[in-house]
Amino acid sequence: MLTVEYRTDPERVAELLPEGAVPASEDPGAVALIWADWQSCGDDFEELLDPVRSQYKECFAVVRCEWRGETWSRCVFIWVDKDFALVRGYHQGYPKKLGSIWMTRPITVGRAGPRLESGGRFGATLAAGDRRLARAAISLDEPAPGPGFVNGHAMLHDRWWPAIESDGTGSMDELVTMRGHDGEVGDVWSGSAELEVFDSPSDELSLLTPEEIIGGFYHRVGVSWKGGTTLRRTMPMEVDGP
Amino acid sequence: MLTVEYRTDPERVAELLPEGAVPASEDPGAVALIWADWQSCGDDFEELLDPVRSQYKECFAVVRCEWRGETWSRCVFIWVDKDFALVRGYHQGYPKKLGSIWMTRPITVGRAGPRLESGGRFGATLAAGDRRLARAAISLDEPAPGPGFVNGHAMLHDRWWPAIESDGTGSMDELVTMRGHDGEVGDVWSGSAELEVFDSPSDELSLLTPEEIIGGFYHRVGVSWKGGTTLRRTMPMEVDGP
Amino acid sequence: MLTVEYRTDPERVAELLPEGAVPASEDPGAVALIWADWQSCGDDFEELLDPVRSQYKECFAVVRCEWRGETWSRCVFIWVDKDFALVRGYHQGYPKKLGSIWMTRPITVGRAGPRLESGGRFGATLAAGDRRLARAAISLDEPAPGPGFVNGHAMLHDRWWPAIESDGTGSMDELVTMRGHDGEVGDVWSGSAELEVFDSPSDELSLLTPEEIIGGFYHRVGVSWKGGTTLRRTMPMEVDGP
Amino acid sequence: MLTVEYRTDPERVAELLPEGAVPASEDPGAVALIWADWQSCGDDFEELLDPVRSQYKECFAVVRCEWRGETWSRCVFIWVDKDFALVRGYHQGYPKKLGSIWMTRPITVGRAGPRLESGGRFGATLAAGDRRLARAAISLDEPAPGPGFVNGHAMLHDRWWPAIESDGTGSMDELVTMRGHDGEVGDVWSGSAELEVFDSPSDELSLLTPEEIIGGFYHRVGVSWKGGTTLRRTMPMEVDGP
Numbered sequence: 001m002l003t004v005e006y007r008t009d010p011e012r013v014a015e016l017l018p019e020g021a022v023p024a025s026e027d028p029g030a031v032a033l034i035w036a037d038w039q040s041c042g043d044d045f046e047e048l049l050d051p052v053r054s055q056y057k058e059c060f061a062v063v064r065c066e067w068r069g070e071t072w073s074r075c076v077f078i079w080v081d082k083d084f085a086l087v088r089g090y091h092q093g094y095p096k097k098l099g100s101i102w103m104t105r106p107i108t109v110g111r112a113g114p115r116l117e118s119g120g121r122f123g124a125t126l127a128a129g130d131r132r133l134a135r136a137a138i139s140l141d142e143p144a145p146g147p148g149f150v151n152g153h154a155m156l157h158d159r160w161w162p163a164i165e166s167d168g169t170g171s172m173d174e175l176v177t178m179r180g181h182d183g184e185v186g187d188v189w190s191g192s193a194e195l196e197v198f199d200s201p202s203d204e205l206s207l208l209t210p211e212e213i214i215g216g217f218y219h220r221v222g223v224s225w226k227g228g229t230t231l232r233r234t235m236p237m238e239v240d241g242p
Numbered sequence: 243m244l245t246v247e248y249r250t251d252p253e254r255v256a257e258l259l260p261e262g263a264v265p266a267s268e269d270p271g272a273v274a275l276i277w278a279d280w281q282s283c284g285d286d287f288e289e290l291l292d293p294v295r296s297q298y299k300e301c302f303a304v305v306r307c308e309w310r311g312e313t314w315s316r317c318v319f320i321w322v323d324k325d326f327a328l329v330r331g332y333h334q335g336y337p338k339k340l341g342s343i344w345m346t347r348p349i350t351v352g353r354a355g356p357r358l359e360s361g362g363r364f365g366a367t368l369a370a371g372d373r374r375l376a377r378a379a380i381s382l383d384e385p386a387p388g389p390g391f392v393n394g395h396a397m398l399h400d401r402w403w404p405a406i407e408s409d410g411t412g413s414m415d416e417l418v419t420m421r422g423h424d425g426e427v428g429d430v431w432s433g434s435a436e437l438e439v440f441d442s443p444s445d446e447l448s449l450l451t452p453e454e455i456i457g458g459f460y461h462r463v464g465v466s467w468k469g470g471t472t473l474r475r476t477m478p479m480e481v482d483g484p
Numbered sequence: 485m486l487t488v489e490y491r492t493d494p495e496r497v498a499e500l501l502p503e504g505a506v507p508a509s510e511d512p513g514a515v516a517l518i519w520a521d522w523q524s525c526g527d528d529f530e531e532l533l534d535p536v537r538s539q540y541k542e543c544f545a546v547v548r549c550e551w552r553g554e555t556w557s558r559c560v561f562i563w564v565d566k567d568f569a570l571v572r573g574y575h576q577g578y579p580k581k582l583g584s585i586w587m588t589r590p591i592t593v594g595r596a597g598p599r600l601e602s603g604g605r606f607g608a609t610l611a612a613g614d615r616r617l618a619r620a621a622i623s624l625d626e627p628a629p630g631p632g633f634v635n636g637h638a639m640l641h642d643r644w645w646p647a648i649e650s651d652g653t654g655s656m657d658e659l660v661t662m663r664g665h666d667g668e669v670g671d672v673w674s675g676s677a678e679l680e681v682f683d684s685p686s687d688e689l690s691l692l693t694p695e696e697i698i699g700g701f702y703h704r705v706g707v708s709w710k711g712g713t714t715l716r717r718t719m720p721m722e723v724d725g726p
Numbered sequence: 727m728l729t730v731e732y733r734t735d736p737e738r739v740a741e742l743l744p745e746g747a748v749p750a751s752e753d754p755g756a757v758a759l760i761w762a763d764w765q766s767c768g769d770d771f772e773e774l775l776d777p778v779r780s781q782y783k784e785c786f787a788v789v790r791c792e793w794r795g796e797t798w799s800r801c802v803f804i805w806v807d808k809d810f811a812l813v814r815g816y817h818q819g820y821p822k823k824l825g826s827i828w829m830t831r832p833i834t835v836g837r838a839g840p841r842l843e844s845g846g847r848f849g850a851t852l853a854a855g856d857r858r859l860a861r862a863a864i865s866l867d868e869p870a871p872g873p874g875f876v877n878g879h880a881m882l883h884d885r886w887w888p889a890i891e892s893d894g895t896g897s898m899d900e901l902v903t904m905r906g907h908d909g910e911v912g913d914v915w916s917g918s919a920e921l922e923v924f925d926s927p928s929d930e931l932s933l934l935t936p937e938e939i940i941g942g943f944y945h946r947v948g949v950s951w952k953g954g955t956t957l958r959r960t961m962p963m964e965v966d967g968p
Contacts, residue, residue, distance in 0.1 A: 039831055039839045046443075048839055049849030049863050051828040052372050053444055083328065083340035090332075091406065098325035100614050102777040105765055109910040110948010113765045113774055123775030127614035130294050130584050137775050164333065164401065164418045166469030172414035174481075176406045184835040201288075202295055222836010227408030230481045239416075239475040281589055281597045290597055291607030291621050293586040342856050344535040347523055351668040352706010355523045355532055365533030369856035372826050379533050428593040464594010530927075536856050537928055567824035570809065574816075575890065582809035614778050643890065648817065648902045650953030656898035658965075660890045685772075686779055711892030714965045723900075723959040 001221060002035040002103050002124045004136045004193040005148045005214035012207050013063045016076040018158055018175055021067040031208050032062040032150035033134065033195065035103045035124040040085070056082035057101035059126040059134065060094070061208055062151045072156035072177070077205050079128055092228065093157025093176050097203070099128040106218075116187055118142060122218060126205075133205050137194045138216030144190035147217035154179045156231075163236065171236050178228030188219040243463060244277040244345050244366045246378045246435040247390045247456035254449050255305045258318040260400055260417055263309035273450050274304040274392035275376065275437065277345045277366040282327065298324035299343035301368040301376065302336070303450055304393045314398035314419070319447050321370055334470065335399025335418050339445070341370040348460075358429055360384060364460060368447075375447050379436045380458030386432035389459040396421045398473075405478065413478050420470025430461040485705060486519040486587050486608045488620045488677045489632045489698035496691050497547045500560040502642055502659055505551035515692050516546040516634035517618065517679065519587045519608040524569065540566035541585035543610040543618065544578070545692055546635045556640035556661070561689050563612055576712065577641025577660050581687070583612040590702075600671055602626060606702060610689075617689050621678045622700030628674035631701035638663045640715075647720065655720050662712025672703040727947060728761040728829050728850045730862045730919040731874045731940035738933050739789045742802040744884055744901055747793035757934050758788045758876035759860065759921065761829045761850040766811065782808035783827035785852040785860065786820070787934055788877045798882035798903070803931050805854055818954065819883025819902050823929070825854040832944075842913055844868060848944060852931075859931050863920045864942030870916035873943040880905045882957075889962065897962050904954025914945040 010028035017023070024030070037057045041047040047054040060078035064071055079099025080086050089096035104122040107113035114120030120140040126133045146152070154177045161172040193216030199206045252270035259265070266272070279299045283289040289296040302320035306313055321341025322328050331338035346364040349355035356362030362382040368375045388394070396419045403414040435458030441448045494512035501507070508514070521541045525531040531538040544562035548555060563583025564570050573580035588606040591597035598604030604624040610617045630636070638661045645656040677700030683690045736754035743749070750756070763783045767773040773780040786804035790797055805825025806812050815822035830848040833839035840846030846866040852859045872878070880903045887898040919942030925932045 039833065041838050045838075048830055049847065050371070050443070050851065050861075051830050051849055052826070052851060052853075054838075055828065055831070086325065086328070091404065091408075093406065100778070102614070102781065104774055104777050105781070107765065107946075107948065109912040109946050111908075111950070112767050112771075112780075112948060121775065123777055125614060125776065125778060127778075129292070130586070130609060130611035130614070131616050132614055135776075159403070159406065159413070161401070161403065161414055162333065164335065164416070164420060164470040164472055166333075171401070171416065171472075171475075172403055174406070174413065178406060182837075186835040201292070220833075220835050222833065222838060224837070228406040230406055230413070233413075233478065233481040235477065235480055236475065238477055239472045281591065283596050287596075290588055291605060292609065292619075293588050293607055294584070294609060294611075296596075297586065297589070342536070344539065344856070346532055346535050347539070349523065349704075349706065351670040351704050353666075353708070354525050354529075354538075354706060363533060365535055367534065367536060367856060369536075372828070372851060372853035372856070373858050374856055377534075424595075426593040462591075462593050464591065464596060466595070534855070534927070567812065570812070575888065575892075577890065581813075613776070643887070643897070645885070645887065645898055646817065648819065648885065648900070648904060648954035648956055650817075655885070655900065655956075655959075656887055658890070658897065662890060685776070712890040714890055714897070717897075717962065717965040719961065719964055720959065722961055723956045 001147065001219055002122055002136065002138055003147050003151070003217040004033045004138065004195045005150055006031055006195055006210040007212040007214065008208045008210060016063065017065045017074065018156065021065040021156065024064040024066055024071055029211070030064060030150050030214065032148055033059070033136065034062065034151060035059045035101060037103055053084065056080055056085040057103070058085065059099060059101045061205060064150055064153065065156060067156060071153050073151050073153040074156045079126055092178055093155070093159045097128060099126055101126055116140070116189060116218070129200065129202050131200045132198050133200055133203055134198065135196045138218065139191045140189040140218060141191040142189065144188045144217065147188055147219040148215070169236070170234065173234040174230050175232040176228050176230050180223035180225050182224040184222045186220045189217065191216045243389065243461055244364055244378065244380055245389050245393070245459040246275045246380065246437045247392055248273055248437055248452040249454040249456065250450045250452060258305065259307045259316065260398065263307040263398065266306040266308055266313055271453070272306060272392050272456065274390055275301065275378065276304065276393060277301045277343060279345055295326065298322055298327040299345070300327065301341060301343045303447060306392055306395065307398060309398060313395050315393050315395040316398045321368060334420050335397070335401045339370060341368055343368055358382070358431060358460070371442065371444050373442045374440050375442055375445055376440065377438045380460065381433045382431040382460060383433040384431065386430045386459065389430055389461040390457070411478070412476065415476040416472050417474040418470050418472050422465035422467050424466040426464045428462045431459065433458045485631065485703055486606055486620065486622055487631050487635070487701040488517045488622065488679045489634055490515055490679055490694040491696040491698065492692045492694060500547065501549045501558065502640065505549040505640065508548040508550055508555055513695070514548060514634050514698065516632055517543070517620065518546065518635060519543045519585060521587055537568065540564055540569040541587070542569065543583060543585045545689060548634055548637065549640060551640060555637050557635050557637040558640045563610055576662055577639070577643045581612060583610055583617070585610055600624070600673060600702070613684065613686050615684045616682050617684055617687055618682065619680045622702065623675045624673040624702060625675040626673065628672045628701065631672055631703040632699070653720070654718065657718040658714050659716040660712050660714050664707035664709050666708040668706045670704045673701065675700045727873065727945055728848055728862065728864055729873050729877070729943040730759045730864065730921045731876055732757055732759070732921055732936040733938040733940065734934045734936060742789065743791045743800065744882065747791040747882065750790040750792055750797055755937070756790060756876050756940065758874055759785065759862065760788065760877060761785045761827060763829055779810065782806055782811040783829070784811065785825060785827045787931060790876055790879065791882060793882060797879050799877050799879040800882045805852055818904055819881070819885045823854060825852055825859070827852055842866070842915060842944070855926065855928050857926045858924050859926055859929055860924065861922045864944065865917045866915040866944060867917040868915065870914045870943065873914055873945040874941070895962070896960065899960040900956050901958040902954050902956050906949035906951050908950040910948045912946045915943065917942045
């Protein structure tokens, strides 16, 4: 994973929060834009041997907020390059769209890439609809205790689906939380970062324009996921017809 | 659109119906496998000038059933090649996955394709996960009043989403119906058809193995969609915590 | 096919010509940027029923030049989305790269697209390396005798391949000409056009910046190709070793 | 890189050799089918920060032959997923086509993948034209001195291009050799392997049907390439016209 933490206008963060939540009191405009190159499987590990069904990349923007006295992380935008990850994301409250995601990989032999060492330089890009949405570059400085502070809380996500009547009424309207378990983290490095975010008529990442870079991170992570918790469910109208 | 209508084992159809529905009493094993190459837009037509956001292809399997005294069409499998169509499909109760969909286009000049005339031959293929799932070929015979009988009723779809607890409880669980309006149909041709369906560890189309071909169709269609009707909504448990 | 004809700085055209050729004396800065959505097959028409091997889209820039007393068209940049078309292009002297090409299609039923009639509006885009390279929009005015004047001559192309020594010596170095036969053209419309061309570190289309739009065209074409003519072949050094 | 070495009918190997070459006298039917996930750049390393222009995957089949008293490796089929690698391959004599290539990656944290240790299992697949062409699985046993014996000699490749006349005459017709320099190899493991190869109307890999598996390998490699040597050049006819 490659992470760029930066500050945007806290008003932009506030506009993307669920009802009742406010930006974190400390560093309210902090954003983490994270690129991840995953290998994923179910309990029988079957997909690992058919990697077209196992590997995917994603890029996502995380902010923090306060709600009911706690601080949460919240994914507000996310692009992914496989359908199984997109739909699983909807289950978890990630508002996924398809995108083209690329990130430099570290190497251990040869010269065509950075090493995991001071001075190692990594690039990352995001595109959707044949348009570049973001470009980042990270230069590693030193090992770090963790990959930043923005994506470190339990997630506070909406799971929302309108009624098929498409008249503004809701069908599923939930506030949920989730986090992985059995997480294992390795090779955490911090460093400096550059980030450019570009406008697009069909994507909203540029709402979170970078105003100041906080830093960049590289790390590896393995994590399992079993389920989350529904915090608030707004009940729709009961129907039994025709 | 290219349509192949065929018969499979009616038991396979029955297994894919919602609770309370049964296969149509007449021709219960009938299936329509339909390839479509769409251009799509919102009310302001804006996407039409940025066609990467407007054009998509899909392939879907439709069966018929009886429920509460009426006959319905039901899409049981569907693959599409753009995310906006995938997610809109979830709103409408189409169980969409990503796939690679190809279909021969008719031509009006030159020789590299069929004409819309007797003898015109069209091919269509579907793949997902780097595997071919279906291959069809259609030979046009004559103009026809309509493109088959399987996909002609209002749709009976599930809209279902499990709770994030992932413990078997449901969150959204609806039976809905929908159909387009302002439909305009042109250039309907019927003919003979071939169809092969292939196994895959990650897709289920081969549950509906072709046992007998009914026929093939070509047609063009334009249609608008505004919303559908929730027929039955199973209420989840109310939640307000923590 | 969608064509935008425009004028760029004639110096930019001159830089892209083979040795001995000069820009056309009349309208030397004229460029045609052409989007095409093809269906293609060999003599046995087999690929037409497996359309993933038959259909491709491309976008290409054509200029004119004078050489040995004649006026030629010359394709200077071209992007295509299938490998069979890319390699066939190398055979014909087209300097093809892969790209993502989209163009609005006309419709005959419904509302989700333009009709082939006055006022019909078409969009077209080109991207490569996850970057937009060009965006065009064309509004049809009236039927026209032909789709512009820039792409109307026999092509003058290089076929060039360096020696594997990669020391600057050439291996194949030819000037060739080619054109299709049995061409059939239909539905030619002219109109007004907009065009934007964007910079990219890995593509050179923006060398031909639009300074003035000439016009836009829609047309359909079918054409066969059998071979071309080698006009000039610079002989490499003979080798027989080791 | 993941390598499966196996034996096919030596007659099939013989049919794919250049004039004058014969299969290796020892183990003449040996084939290496190799999956590679590369990061690639030029002398200024610029592409590494824009990884869509740097990363590519390929799958290629290598056989051995004897020619003029020496033993050579020869790539007879190869699929790649980026255009820059495809065209560079033509320069080097690799007969590249586009394909979809996937291979399991080893991990160092978590559970979603194999470790580089005894028992680690890796999968690899190849598809082209929406059809699976090959599927392999490799189980690591122990560190090994090198990744097999088939792909270990200097390459003997054709560089061939027909004249644009398309009348059977050649334009570029060379036998070349090449190999990388500054090669650095790491993490070589050997083990057992499974391999299935599938028919396709548009690809020829199944000419080299596996009859007996020799073994499987994992390794990492970094290598530079500057150029090769033309061994034999068949001169075309000189042309200077019209």
